[in-house]
Amino acid sequence: MDNEECKDTQDKAPSVVDRYYTRWYRADMKGKPCEDHCILQHSNRICVVTLAESHPILQNGRQIKSINYQISNGCSRLNNKVSGKSKRGGQFLTDFAPLCRITCTDENEYTIYSCIRGRLLEVNEAILETPSLLLQKPSTDGYIAVILPKFEESKSITENLLSREEFEKVLAKRAASSQLS
Amino acid sequence: MLPLKEKDKPVVQKLLAAGCCSRCVLRFCCTSVQAAFRQPEQETLKELQAFINNNEIVQDSPDSTEETKSHDASGSETRGDPPSKRAKLEHCASGDASKDGTVTVEMQEDEESHVCVACLGVLQEFCDVTRAIKIAAAVKAEQYEFDSLVLSVSLPPQLCVREHSCWLHVKKEVREKCMSLSEDDVIQVKEAFKWVMQGLIAKELGGVAVVTKSLFEVGVEFSHPETDSDCYFLASTCPNCFKPTKNKQSVFTRMAVVKALDKISDFAFLKHYPSPPARPSRHCVQQDVQCLHVSLFIAGRYNKFCRSLPQTPWVIDGQRRMESSVEELIAAPILVTFRADGFNFSSSGREDVDVRTLGNGRPFAMELLNPHRSRVSKVEMKQLQETINASSDKIRVRDLQIVTREATSRMKEGEEEKTKSYTALVWTHKAIQREDLSFMDDIKDLTLNQKTPLRVLHRRALAVRQRVIHSMSTRFVDAHHFYLGLKTQAGTYIKEFVHGDFGRTQPNMCELLKTDTDILELDVESVDVDWPPTVTD
Numbered sequence: 001m002d003n004e005e006c007k008d009t010q011d012k013a014p015s016v017v018d019r020y021y022t023r024w025y026r027a028d029m030k031g032k033p034c035e036d037h038c039i040l041q042h043s044n045r046i047c048v049v050t051l052a053e054s055h056p057i058l059q060n061g062r063q064i065k066s067i068n069y070q071i072s073n074g075c076s077r078l079n080n081k082v083s084g085k086s087k088r089g090g091q092f093l094t095d096f097a098p099l100c101r102i103t104c105t106d107e108n109e110y111t112i113y114s115c116i117r118g119r120l121l122e123v124n125e126a127i128l129e130t131p132s133l134l135l136q137k138p139s140t141d142g143y144i145a146v147i148l149p150k151f152e153e154s155k156s157i158t159e160n161l162l163s164r165e166e167f168e169k170v171l172a173k174r175a176a177s178s179q180l181s
Numbered sequence: 182m183l184p185l186k187e188k189d190k191p192v193v194q195k196l197l198a199a200g201c202c203s204r205c206v207l208r209f210c211c212t213s214v215q216a217a218f219r220q221p222e223q224e225t226l227k228e229l230q231a232f233i234n235n236n237e238i239v240q241d242s243p244d245s246t247e248e249t250k251s252h253d254a255s256g257s258e259t260r261g262d263p264p265s266k267r268a269k270l271e272h273c274a275s276g277d278a279s280k281d282g283t284v285t286v287e288m289q290e291d292e293e294s295h296v297c298v299a300c301l302g303v304l305q306e307f308c309d310v311t312r313a314i315k316i317a318a319a320v321k322a323e324q325y326e327f328d329s330l331v332l333s334v335s336l337p338p339q340l341c342v343r344e345h346s347c348w349l350h351v352k353k354e355v356r357e358k359c360m361s362l363s364e365d366d367v368i369q370v371k372e373a374f375k376w377v378m379q380g381l382i383a384k385e386l387g388g389v390a391v392v393t394k395s396l397f398e399v400g401v402e403f404s405h406p407e408t409d410s411d412c413y414f415l416a417s418t419c420p421n422c423f424k425p426t427k428n429k430q431s432v433f434t435r436m437a438v439v440k441a442l443d444k445i446s447d448f449a450f451l452k453h454y455p456s457p458p459a460r461p462s463r464h465c466v467q468q469d470v471q472c473l474h475v476s477l478f479i480a481g482r483y484n485k486f487c488r489s490l491p492q493t494p495w496v497i498d499g500q501r502r503m504e505s506s507v508e509e510l511i512a513a514p515i516l517v518t519f520r521a522d523g524f525n526f527s528s529s530g531r532e533d534v535d536v537r538t539l540g541n542g543r544p545f546a547m548e549l550l551n552p553h554r555s556r557v558s559k560v561e562m563k564q565l566q567e568t569i570n571a572s573s574d575k576i577r578v579r580d581l582q583i584v585t586r587e588a589t590s591r592m593k594e595g596e597e598e599k600t601k602s603y604t605a606l607v608w609t610h611k612a613i614q615r616e617d618l619s620f621m622d623d624i625k626d627l628t629l630n631q632k633t634p635l636r637v638l639h640r641r642a643l644a645v646r647q648r649v650i651h652s653m654s655t656r657f658v659d660a661h662h663f664y665l666g667l668k669t670q671a672g673t674y675i676k677e678f679v680h681g682d683f684g685r686t687q688p689n690m691c692e693l694l695k696t697d698t699d700i701l702e703l704d705v706e707s708v709d710v711d712w713p714p715t716v717t718d
Contacts, residue, residue, distance in 0.1 A: 013608065016680045016699060020636065043497075044639040048683065084642050121643055122632075126684050133684070141684035146635065 017139055024158045025052055025167035026115045030096065034059075034174070037115050038139065039161060045154035047116055049099060049144045051134065054171060056110065058138055063105040064131035069123055071098045077123045077145070087148055090119040095160065099123065099145050102134075116157040118149035183207070183228050184214040188358035192351045194233045199350060199457035202297035203229050204304040204377075208368040209351055215376040218368075222305050298457055299347045300370045301340065301405045302464025308377045312467075316378070317385030319470035320399055324520075325553045327397035327474065329390040332379055334371045335402040337465065338438040339411035343458045344370070345442050345450065350457040396555070400471035408461055409433075414453040415441040477549045479515060480584045480592070480713040481566070482542035483507060483528075487575040488702075491534040493526065503534065510576050512547065514568045518561070520553035529592050529710045530601070530671060538705040540602075542579060544712055546589040557583065563718070580716045591712040597672050600651060602706040605665045606658075607679055611696035618655040618663055621693065625652055632685040634677045648673040662701075665690075671708075676700050 017023070021040040029035040036052035051057060057064070069077040075091075077099055082090040093099075093114040100123070103109045114120075123145045127134045134142035149157045162170065185193065189210045196206045203225035207217055217225070296302045306312075320330075348355075348364045355362050379391040382399070412433040416423045419441040423432040442450075450456075485492075485507055494509065495502040508526035516524060528545040532538050557565070559582075566581040627650040633641050650673065654666035667675060674686065679700035681689035690698040 013699070013701075042635055042639075044636065046635055046638050048635065082643050085640060087643065121638065124684075141681070143683050146638070148639065 021048070022158075023164045023167075024161035025164070025170075026113075026161055027052075027167060027170045029113055029115070030111075035110060036167070037113065039115055039158070040139065040143075041158060045149055045151070046121075047118060047147045047149060047157075049112065049115060049147060050142070051112070051138045051144070052167070053138065054174075055138075056108070057102055057104060058135060062108075062135075064134060065103045065105045065107075067100055067102050067128055067131060067134070069100045069128075071100065077120065078125070080120045080123065082119070082121055087119055087121060090121055090148070093118060093120055093147060112144050114145070114147060115161065116147060116149060117153060118147040118157065121146040121148050183217055183225065183232065184212045185210055185232060186358075190233055191354040192358065193229055195351050195354060196299075196347065196457075197229060197233065199347070200295075200298040200460050201347065201457075202226070202295075202300060202302075202305045204308070204373055205297050205299040205347070205370075208299075208370070208373055209347065209355065211355070211362055211366045211368065213368060218373050218376045219380075222308065296461045296464045298460055299340075299343055301337070301343070301403075301408065301461055303336065303340075303370055303403055304373055304377075306464045307401075307403070307467055308374055310381050313378055313381030314385055316399065316401060316470050317382050320382075320386060320472055323472050323553060325397060325472060325474055326555050327389070327395070329392045329395040330382075330386075330397045330399050331393060331395040332375055332382065332391055333398055333400045334374050335400060336370060336435070337403060337405045337409070338433050338435045339405065339408045340370060341435065341438045341442055342411045342415070342454065343408075346454055346456045346458045349447055349451065396475040398471075398473045398475075400473065402468040402471065403465040404468060405461070405465045407463060411454070411458070412438055415445070418449055418453065419444050472551075474552050474555060476586070477519060477521070477552045477555055478546055478584045478586055478589050479519075479549060479581065480544065480546045480589065481511075481578050481581040482544050482713070483511060483538065483579075484540075484542045484577040485532060485536075485538040485575065486577070488535045488537060490575050492528070492531045495534065505573075505575070507576055508545075508547075510573050511545070511569055511578060514565060514572060515547065515549065518554065518557065518565050519549050521549035522551040524549055527589070527592070529596060529599070529708055532705055533676075533703070536703045536705060538708075540705070540707040542577070543705065543708045544592050544710050546584065546592055546713075548586075548589075559716075563716075580713055582713055582716050584713060588712070592710060596710075597670065599671045600668055600709045601671050601673075602709070603667045603669065603675050604704045604706055605667065605675060605679055605700050606702040607663055607665050607690060608699045608701055609661050609663070609694060609696050610698070611694075612660040613657075613663065613694070613696075614660075615657045617694065618657060621653045621655050621665075624650070626650070627653075627688070629673065629678060629689075630687045631674055631677060632682070634674050634682050635685070636674075636677070636682075646672070650678070666706075675703055 017040060021042050024039040024041060026037045026039070029037055034054055034056050036054045038050045038052040040048040040050060042048070056062070071077060077091070080091050082088065094117050095113070095115060097114040099112045099114055099120075101109055101111050124143050127142055127144075136142065192210055193206050196209055201209070203222050204218055206229055207225065295305070297305055344367070345364070348367060352364075383389055383391045415438060416432070422437045422441040422444070425432050489503060490505060490507060491503050492507045494506045508524075512524050512526065515521075525548040526545065527547075528543055530543065532543070562581055562583065566578055569576075569578045569581070629648045629650065631646050631648055633643050633646070649670045651668040651670070653668075656664040656666070658664060665679070667673075667678075669675070674682075677686040677689070679690045679698055681691045681698075
């Protein structure tokens with residue numbers, strides 16, 4: 001095996017996310033400043049909804065007080081069940097379907113949205129038990145939910161989202177304007 | 182001599198008048214004397230015409246067996262009856278012969294065709310030595326290896342409708358002959374066709390056995406577009422029988438038509454369909470002869486030495502990724518040797534495109550579709566294996582052998598219980614020392630809860646599966662790398678165990694080492710399945 005190559009790649013080496021996923025972003029979700037979402041789309045079309053690094057929950061040392069997948073009286077994302085290869089029975093989500101509400105210890109509440117159309121496969125129950133995962137590993141173990149877009153929409157669902165490059169421009173602009181003010 | 186009795190006469194009369202060919206007449210007389218079907222159709226026709234015009238012959242014919250030879254000379258005078266009867270017979274026969282002759286001529290002139298209303302020409306045009314030679318030639322051209330063959334005949338479904346119509350036409354007469362006879366006693370077109378043709382084809386193919394069960398099938402198919410609409414009325418009388426299915430071109434399959442005919446009352450049938458059936462203007466069309474040899478199964482074990490070779494062709498959105506695949510590299514020389522039309526590849530699990538399979542390799546089996554060659558010696562198999570191995574250094578094959586279909590199931594059964602060994606090159610985020618790894622060497626039978634990896638979730642059901650890592654071993658490389666040896670239950674996802682799959686595999690290597698870990702390389706060291714058996718020289 002090619003050890004030489006591996007040795008000096010420990011920091012540059014592409015991570016699991018780099019290798020298999022494309023990052024897509026939604027900035028200022030629902031017009032709320034900085035509430036950025038990041039969608040990781042696997043080459044097999046499966047999408048993982050995560051918080052973008054710039055999301056307010058991950059800023060200023062905020063701590064999480066509670067995570068609630070009960071998005072209305074009648075609907076809890078925790079009740080989502082899929083069965084079989086075809087994932088029958090999963091809740092079908094549209095771009096602006098709320099996935100969960102996260103309350104921080106400073107009493108700020110944030111709603112995390114689906115951002116893409118598709119069938120909800122699972123929500124991350126591990127963050128209920130260990131909310132710190134969300135803060136420490138927002139783009140891996142601290143994911144919010146897994147969504148399977150319709151086969152025929154797997155390309156088009158990301159049309160409304162920003163690419164990594166576009167999102168970085170948004171961040172740069174944001175940084176510039178905050179300096180100005 | 183035709184094996185007919187006086188009571189057959191009305192049946193013969195009615196069917197000939199309706200436009201049935203002589204062989205179909207014999208069929209409806211329910212005679213299973215094969216020799217009667219084998220004689221030329223026109224000759225039988227003459228005999229039948231003579232038969233219905235002469236009472237005397239009828240009564241004598243059952244006992245006079247040796248007459249079969251003499252009647253070839255044609256003409257009723259040649260019949261070798263005792264002299265006492267002969268005069269009378271001659272008298273009658275000659276008297277009727279002229280009348281009989283005129284009837285025949287009339288038929289030829291009046292009717293535009295002689296195509297049989299029951300078999301649509303199958304037992305007329307397609308049922309003689311010339312046709313047998315053609316079928317045999319088509320078989321020979323394909324150069325199959327076979328010891329015996331089975332002849333299969335596919336007939337247009339409307340033949341069932343016509344058969345039923347003919348049956349209703351003569352039902353009363355047949356019943357008068359013998360009460361116990363039913364429609365099932367009528368000799369089937371297929372059956373009569375085989376009685377005539379099997380022997381002829383066998384002879385043409387140098388005496389090969391034509392049997393009822395064989396590995397090699399020769400299919401003869403007939404169609405008759407002109408009368409396809411014969412079946413249509415059944416759809417309205419019995420709509421339940423004709424449900425459209427995905428793979429069928431037409432809902433009027435033979436099975437469906439038979440079922441519908443079974444349900445319909447005679448009264449309803451006769452209301453919608455003429456009895457006897459209308460005369461067709463031309464005979465059936467014979468499709469190309471289809472030869473099919475039963476599948477042959479090849480097994481072996483393969484190594485994969487390349488990290489950019491998928492096991493099977495990798496196609497995304499109709500676009501091919503990677504130029505080759507394990508199965509194609511193995512199959513190409515095998516298809517040439519066995520002259521097969523195609524193959525189905527299966528194996529005991531599969532490795533990812535970037536994973537190598539070392540050691541004794543992974544068991545695989547291959548179904549060869551329609552192999553033209555089937556007798557390949559062990560020596561030739563060995564040569565074939567060498568050809569495969571010489572063709573690419575990306576793969577290697579061993580224990581290549583011919584196996585039975587049943588044996589291939591050995592590969593899949595208990596697949597989950599088998600163990601597999603792997604070596605993984607693992608990266609750690611935090612710097613490690615030799616001692617940090619040693620605890621893993623002592624871990625035995627670690628049970629994992631693996632949620633279906635995101636990597637395969639699009640095609641597998643979401644579930645949490647318990648898999649056991651029987652043992653682990655570690656080999657330190659440097660501060661951020663080590664080799665991990667694993668012996669696991671088959672079905673364990675190794676990559677996900679190492680990187681954790683977003684925490685969806687529990688426990689995982691990240692948790693064991695309390696740092697992020699990732700997998701850089703993976704090799705399958707062994708697939709512990711004791712099949713196929715080792716091939717020794």
